[in-house]
Amino acid sequence: MVAKNRCGTSYYGGQNVYPLREEAARSIAPTWQxxxxMSGINTSLKDALSQLGKGSDSPQEALKEAxxxxxxxxxxxxxxxxG
Known part of the structure; x- marks a missing residue:
């Protein structure tokens, strides 16, 4: 896993999230689609997150917008x- 080798756990404040990710990945059925x-959700999320680098909103605001x-x-x- 590239992120694990490159970032270790420092990116996550020392929390080892990689075993959790591996366990979650195994829980997804191979037939899941x-x-x-979903494409509309993905577009909304990408549009909102793309504005972060331009200094417009926080990540939380981007998620709220999406x-x-x-x-x-x-x-x-x-x-x-x-909900």
């Missing part, structure tokens, strides 16, 4: 959104 609306877009998109398709 992205949902039909969530807002995602919820609007779901409700626009008459899907129930909770």
């Amino acid at each position: 992205w949902g039909a609306l 969530r807002r877009d995602t919820v609007q998109g779901r409700r626009g398709r008459r899907l129930e959104v909770t």
